[in-house]
Amino acid sequence: MNIIESLNWRYATKRMTGKKLPAKDLQTILDAIRLSASSYGLQPYHVIIIEDEAVKKQLQSMAYGQAQIVESSHVLVFTAWSNVNESKIDEYLQAYSDTSGMPVEKLIAFGLKDRMMQAIVSLSPQQQFSWAAKQAYIALGTGLIAAASLQIDATPMEGFIPAQVDELLGLKEKNLGSVVILALGYRDLENDMYQKAPKHRWSAEKLFTKI
Amino acid sequence: MNIIESLNWRYATKRMTGKKLPAKDLQTILDAIRLSASSYGLQPYHVIIIEDEAVKKQLQSMAYGQAQIVESSHVLVFTAWSNVNESKIDEYLQAYSDTSGMPVEKLIAFGLKDRMMQAIVSLSPQQQFSWAAKQAYIALGTGLIAAASLQIDATPMEGFIPAQVDELLGLKEKNLGSVVILALGYRDLENDMYQKAPKHRWSAEKLFTKI
Numbered sequence: 001m002n003i004i005e006s007l008n009w010r011y012a013t014k015r016m017t018g019k020k021l022p023a024k025d026l027q028t029i030l031d032a033i034r035l036s037a038s039s040y041g042l043q044p045y046h047v048i049i050i051e052d053e054a055v056k057k058q059l060q061s062m063a064y065g066q067a068q069i070v071e072s073s074h075v076l077v078f079t080a081w082s083n084v085n086e087s088k089i090d091e092y093l094q095a096y097s098d099t100s101g102m103p104v105e106k107l108i109a110f111g112l113k114d115r116m117m118q119a120i121v122s123l124s125p126q127q128q129f130s131w132a133a134k135q136a137y138i139a140l141g142t143g144l145i146a147a148a149s150l151q152i153d154a155t156p157m158e159g160f161i162p163a164q165v166d167e168l169l170g171l172k173e174k175n176l177g178s179v180v181i182l183a184l185g186y187r188d189l190e191n192d193m194y195q196k197a198p199k200h201r202w203s204a205e206k207l208f209t210k211i
Numbered sequence: 212m213n214i215i216e217s218l219n220w221r222y223a224t225k226r227m228t229g230k231k232l233p234a235k236d237l238q239t240i241l242d243a244i245r246l247s248a249s250s251y252g253l254q255p256y257h258v259i260i261i262e263d264e265a266v267k268k269q270l271q272s273m274a275y276g277q278a279q280i281v282e283s284s285h286v287l288v289f290t291a292w293s294n295v296n297e298s299k300i301d302e303y304l305q306a307y308s309d310t311s312g313m314p315v316e317k318l319i320a321f322g323l324k325d326r327m328m329q330a331i332v333s334l335s336p337q338q339q340f341s342w343a344a345k346q347a348y349i350a351l352g353t354g355l356i357a358a359a360s361l362q363i364d365a366t367p368m369e370g371f372i373p374a375q376v377d378e379l380l381g382l383k384e385k386n387l388g389s390v391v392i393l394a395l396g397y398r399d400l401e402n403d404m405y406q407k408a409p410k411h412r413w414s415a416e417k418l419f420t421k422i
Contacts, residue, residue, distance in 0.1 A: 002360070141351070146214050201254065
């Protein structure tokens with residue numbers, strides 16, 4: 001399937017069969033998420049991969065009882081950095097230096113640290129979290145397409161109580177906050193009444209303006 | 212190329228050649244963006260597609276002079292709804308009804324309007340815009356992969372002055388605000404020093420936790 005076929009094939013699956021993803025396919029989805037673009041390449045997020053059934057059940061109770069959480073193979077909880085401080089930027093510069101072979105001093109002389117400090121660290125903590133969450137949404141979009149390209153269903157979910165999920169997963173201590181969930185699995189052809197619903201999107205005329 | 216190869220092929224291209232995208236490929240990228248997932252399928256965003264060279268030049272001056280804006284084939288400016296009020300929800304329900312054939316009254320009886328009012332309209336305007344922007348970032352991620360799958364370069368850019376861009380494109384009157392730019396084109400193999408830079412990503416150990 002090409003990307004358009006994949007996007008047309010997918011939908012926000014409400015009921016799943018519980019069937020497990022092959023390890024190889026899960027790996028491909030995670031690889032795609034890891035390779036996602038982000039501003040400065042900072043990837044200011046962390047993804048919790050839940051396969052444990054008891055944890056899924058707890059998560060479900062914090063997500064208005066949505067069935068696909070316990071019927072999924074794996075649930076990915078996308079979390080964003082609660083704030084982005086100078087030490088995070090330094091850690092990134094060191095990691096970038098390790099990958100690129102370019103000394104940290106050179107990256108700093110090049111203005112990279114200054115730019116990141118000004119663009120991100122100067123924001124309020126709330127703005128930083130909001131900015132980090134947006135980067136996580138790029139990764140979410142990537143994960144969605146990666147799953148669809150393998151004909152694996154993926155349901156993005158914002159309907160949960162973040163404070164409770166943060167507590168369940170011990171996110172606060174890790175300087176993280178939950179932003180969006182992605183349930184991975186296989187559509188339940190017998191019980192998902194949404195599978196045949198026509199896909200609604202705004203018309204191109206409504207969504208785009210050409211200049 | 213599969214999705215992993217596409218993601219490895221792409222990078223945030225800093226210099227482009229000015230070569231134009233074939234109309235068919237631009238259409239595929241726009242189709243992919245239009246088919247992107249969003250919360251409730253609301254797609255609370257609008258994309259301005261700029262091909263006009265004079266407008267690109269003005270945009271460049273609001274984006275710290277970044278070369279790829281004028282060297283691109285097209286620039287997509289992703290804008291998000293400034294706020295999401297009841298009339299927007301009603302417009303969506305009507306459009307969804309037109310697509311699905313399900314009467315608006317039935318959608319309302321089903322609780323869809325109530326849920327959207329509570330989840331979105333009850334937020335502050337600032338939170339609504341932030342929420343809408345996150346949905347636009349899913350579309351951005353989709354556009355990035357769609358471009359890469361066609362071996363078209365795509366550079367996401369947050370480095371611009373939103374108030375100026377909103378003014379340039381008359382966004383305020385349309386109840387929109389600019390959130391992120393995507394320059395589409397072809398990498399300049401001679402002048403883009405970043406094309407050979409190794410791709411840095413956090414390690415899987417750093418980015419993921421399995422439970």
